[in-house]
Amino acid sequence: MFSLSRHRRLVLLLLIVAAATASAAGAALQVGGGGRDVLIGKDNDNATNTFIQPSDVTAKQHLDNTDILRGGPNGDLLIGLKGSDLLEGEQGSDILVGGVEQATAPNSDLIDGDQGDDINIWAPGDGSDAVIGGRGYDTSISAPIVLAGSTPALFTSGYRQVPHVSIDNKPQFTCTVEKVPANLDLGFDYVTRFFANGRLAVTIRLQDVEQVLCPSPNVGMVNVANVAAGQDTFSEVPIASFTGDLGAILGNGAVL
Numbered sequence: 001m002f003s004l005s006r007h008r009r010l011v012l013l014l015l016i017v018a019a020a021t022a023s024a025a026g027a028a029l030q031v032g033g034g035g036r037d038v039l040i041g042k043d044n045d046n047a048t049n050t051f052i053q054p055s056d057v058t059a060k061q062h063l064d065n066t067d068i069l070r071g072g073p074n075g076d077l078l079i080g081l082k083g084s085d086l087l088e089g090e091q092g093s094d095i096l097v098g099g100v101e102q103a104t105a106p107n108s109d110l111i112d113g114d115q116g117d118d119i120n121i122w123a124p125g126d127g128s129d130a131v132i133g134g135r136g137y138d139t140s141i142s143a144p145i146v147l148a149g150s151t152p153a154l155f156t157s158g159y160r161q162v163p164h165v166s167i168d169n170k171p172q173f174t175c176t177v178e179k180v181p182a183n184l185d186l187g188f189d190y191v192t193r194f195f196a197n198g199r200l201a202v203t204i205r206l207q208d209v210e211q212v213l214c215p216s217p218n219v220g221m222v223n224v225a226n227v228a229a230g231q232d233t234f235s236e237v238p239i240a241s242f243t244g245d246l247g248a249i250l251g252n253g254a255v256l
Contacts, residue, residue, distance in 0.1 A: 032072030032090070036160045040151065041067035041081040041099075064106050075116065075245075077161055079152060080109055084127070089113040093136070093245065095162060096120045097152060098129050100145060113138050119246060121145060121165060122204055124173070124196065130188070133208040137228075139246060140206055141213045142175055142194050143167035157248035164251055167215050167222050168239060172197050175214035177225045177232045180205075190227050213250075222250065 028042040043065040047053050053062045065083030075092035080099040084106040087096045093116040098109025100123055107127035111120050114134040122129055123145040131140055143165040146153045152163040174195045180188050188205040192212055195201060206212070210228035216236055223234035239250045 028066075029068045029070075031070045032074075032076045034072055034074065036074050037072055037076045038079075038154070038161050039069045039071070039076060040079045041065070041069065041083065041085055043067065043082045045083075066106075071114075075160060077154075077163075079163075081151065083107070085109045087111050089116065089118050089134070091115045093117040094119070095245065095249070097145065097163060098122065099126050100147065100150065100152060101126055102150075119249060120209075121163065121249070122194070122202075123165070124194070124201065126202070128202040128204065130205040131207070131209055133206070133210065135208075137211075138209045139211050139213060140192065140204065140209050141165055141167070141249070142192055142204065143170070143173070143213070143215050155248070157245065160245070162245060162248045165249055167213065167250060169217070169219045170215035171217035173215040174198075175212070175223065175234065177212055177227060177234070179230075179232055190232070 028045050030039045032039060045052055045063045046065050047062050067080055067083060067085045069078040070088045071078060071090045071094050073091045075094055077095045078087045079097040080087055082101050085098055089096055094113060096111050096118060098111055099107055101107035102125040109129045111131040115136060117136045118133060118138045120131045120140045122142045146164040146166060154161040155164055176193045178191050180186050180191060188207045190206040192204040193200055212225040212227060214223045214234060216223050220239055221236045222239050224237045225231050225234045242250050242252060
């Protein structure tokens with residue numbers, strides 16, 4: 001198992017590989033402060049940005065809407081939107097949404113929760129992501145996210161803003177969880193495979209993630225795999241049994 005510093009180096013290395021054709025001009029970078037910040041990707045490092053991509057240059061200089069979002073010391077909400085984004089939760093219990101690209105490539109995000117009980121949300125239309133939970137009890141959710149236009153709708157829960165997912169009554173979506181064979185040397189513990197109408201859509205790589213939530217075909221239910229206990233099958237659990245931030249994301253107790 002990697003140390004925390006190795007985690008971060010892995011994520012940065014993957015980002016560099018994904019953007020190998022881009023220049024060193026840098027992506028849109030946002031860093032959280034001391035509160036419960038909401039950081040949303042600006043999607044402004046692209047071909048239309050003439051500072052990054054001069055009009056008389058044909059070689060690619062931009063990063064295809066890549067954003068780097070880094071949380072602060074408290075629990076933050078990070079939303080990448082378009083592009084293959086890098087999200088770093090840092091301290092606190094963070095909510096991390098790689099993107100809502102709605103099948104617009106590039107859309108493979110890299111998520112590093114770091115410390116705290118972090119929650120990652122992957123929604124259909126996003127690409128195959130890599131999620132590192134870090135220290136704490138971390139959750140990966142694969143489910144449609146409630147939108148307000150082209151961005152996640154935000155709801156008030158306690159002292160923070162949270163998105164909602166629609167995870168029950170979804171017979172068209174199924175998931176599997178598979179332990180990664182050690183001899184493949186991929187560095188990840190598990191993968192979640194997400195299927196739409198029986199066809200494999202994406203594979204989400206997981207490291208140091210304790211539980212996985214996926215859609216249920218039944219009203220009021222969610223499929224849960226406790227990978228911390230070595231469980232690679234799903235059990236149906238009532239949505240009403242979840243509390244706190246996770247319960248609010250699933251629709252319990254959060255208001256507009």
